Amino acid sequence: MKMTRLYLSNDTSSLAAGAGRLADAWNERPEVQLIRTSSRGAFFLEPMVERDMLNGREAWFNVTPEDLPRIVGGIGGTPVTKLPFLQQQTRCTFANFGITEPLALDAYQMKGGMKGLTAAWNLSPQAIVEELHISRLRGRGGAAFPVWKKWQVAQLIEAEQKYVVANADEGDAGTYCDRMVMEGDPFRLIEGMLICARAIGATRGYIYCRYEYPAAARTMKFAIQKALEAGLLDFDDYPFDLEVVVGAGSYVCGEETALLESLEGRRGVVLAKPPYPAESGLYGKPTVVSNVLTFASIPNILAKGGAWHAALGTEGSCGTMALQLGGRVKQPGLVEVPFGLTLREVLDRFGGGMAIGSRFKAVQVGGPLGSLFPESQLDIPICYDAFANAGAILGHGGIVVYDQETDMVELARHFMAFTADESCGKCTPCRIGSVRGREILERIQSGQGTAEDLILLSDLGETMKTASLCALGGRAPYPVETAIEHFGEEFRQGAKFASRA
Numbered sequence: 001m002k003m004t005r006l007y008l009s010n011d012t013s014s015l016a017a018g019a020g021r022l023a024d025a026w027n028e029r030p031e032v033q034l035i036r037t038s039s040r041g042a043f044f045l046e047p048m049v050e051r052d053m054l055n056g057r058e059a060w061f062n063v064t065p066e067d068l069p070r071i072v073g074g075i076g077g078t079p080v081t082k083l084p085f086l087q088q089q090t091r092c093t094f095a096n097f098g099i100t101e102p103l104a105l106d107a108y109q110m111k112g113g114m115k116g117l118t119a120a121w122n123l124s125p126q127a128i129v130e131e132l133h134i135s136r137l138r139g140r141g142g143a144a145f146p147v148w149k150k151w152q153v154a155q156l157i158e159a160e161q162k163y164v165v166a167n168a169d170e171g172d173a174g175t176y177c178d179r180m181v182m183e184g185d186p187f188r189l190i191e192g193m194l195i196c197a198r199a200i201g202a203t204r205g206y207i208y209c210r211y212e213y214p215a216a217a218r219t220m221k222f223a224i225q226k227a228l229e230a231g232l233l234d235f236d237d238y239p240f241d242l243e244v245v246v247g248a249g250s251y252v253c254g255e256e257t258a259l260l261e262s263l264e265g266r267r268g269v270v271l272a273k274p275p276y277p278a279e280s281g282l283y284g285k286p287t288v289v290s291n292v293l294t295f296a297s298i299p300n301i302l303a304k305g306g307a308w309h310a311a312l313g314t315e316g317s318c319g320t321m322a323l324q325l326g327g328r329v330k331q332p333g334l335v336e337v338p339f340g341l342t343l344r345e346v347l348d349r350f351g352g353g354m355a356i357g358s359r360f361k362a363v364q365v366g367g368p369l370g371s372l373f374p375e376s377q378l379d380i381p382i383c384y385d386a387f388a389n390a391g392a393i394l395g396h397g398g399i400v401v402y403d404q405e406t407d408m409v410e411l412a413r414h415f416m417a418f419t420a421d422e423s424c425g426k427c428t429p430c431r432i433g434s435v436r437g438r439e440i441l442e443r444i445q446s447g448q449g450t451a452e453d454l455i456l457l458s459d460l461g462e463t464m465k466t467a468s469l470c471a472l473g474g475r476a477p478y479p480v481e482t483a484i485e486h487f488g489e490e491f492r493q494g495a496k497f498a499s500r501a
């Protein structure tokens, strides 16, 4: 019997949407050969099944097990290249997604993988850093620090031991692109880390993966084993040891100093900076800590040249950004585009507008510490400078849309409570301030608020912003303050609050 080869994503989000059910139903079917790929990131279409046709791949959407005859018969498919959600993206870091099998090293190499590493081997460590300088790549983990500067600091310090650490703690609500990289294109992360190791002279690397990502940790471990067997971790004069370490479920362990504390086996507590990890990090040695997406962006830069990267995006924000759309949009999913589109363009073009029955109320960008934007502010360009000028953060690119059903007082309380739960406790503004902030919001919520409570929240916010040790306390007031700024009426309606004010 002629077998039809079908491609089905094995990504966690695809599985949540039902891809596993298809695999269970079709695995034993003699007429199909199932290839488990990464996901295209069009989660609203999952489970999505693809097959090769004469003019390239065609796809079937929201597939159920009963759709098999239709797919095998080649009936009703859509050419993948004609999908507007994908067509309008600039896939660079996510170019392989939905196409390759995550653990097939040969497929990765056939798609241009390891070309960046080869290029790096032909350059001096200084020239690698210079290429990154030209590229103007900024860290994608949130702080947007120029990558080359961090690498240069670590490179210039003489030390018998240096480390490369991938921050895979990805705790921001509404973000998932690091998970997708680790589950879907793990060799890209390894390649980026190897290039960094070569540039700074590191002999050990760690991938600090959040506890809630078991599939990502598993895939990374397999990929490291394969890379090891293929000799990719053998440098000329020393082997590079790479290991996956799983965190214990703490948000603050995403902060780089807390992460390194945790990696050393201590409680994840934020440390004062300087010294920065690049000078004195893991076990006091020079350590480059970068986000997964940052490392995954590097192979293309070395393979295509820094100038290629610098030409994408805007003056201050070069390259592409992996935006992760979630919440009440019609089309949640991963969108890789050059910086510079407005928030409105992204929501309309890729989000497809609001989900049925939903009216737009606000959008939060940058995770639980990100500001809320009302409809009137959607024309802000997605780039670091415009966001910084608006007092907002792009963070790790999470975009969560809220609709008319969202209670803004509850949302503000939720985020303050989140900080209170996740604070490492090292500094008073964050440890105590977040609890007091939560209490004030609960008072307003219960109708016991007074006009002074809003003033108190504002004062408290100022203290937290200026005196917290890290951005957990320092940014926690932003979602609360922007909720009050744009939806103040809901706060004033706190029953007695309104009458006493």
Ligand SMILES: Cc1cc2nc3c(=O)[nH]c(=O)nc-3n(C[C@H](O)[C@H](O)[C@H](O)COP(=O)(O)O)c2cc1C
Binding pocket: 138, 139, 140, 141, 142, 143, 144, 145, 167, 168, 169, 170, 171, 172, 251, 252, 253, 254, 255, 256, 257, 289, 290, 291, 292, 294, 295, 470, 471, 472
């Ligand atoms: C509370 C808190 C949580 C953070 N969580 C993460 C995270 O999950 N992943 C990440 O890459 N960076 C996170 N960061 C930022 C890191 O401290 C650090 O800036 C980043 O890992 C550097 O990598 P990059 O230069 O590639 O952005 C967090 C920072 C704070 C203050």
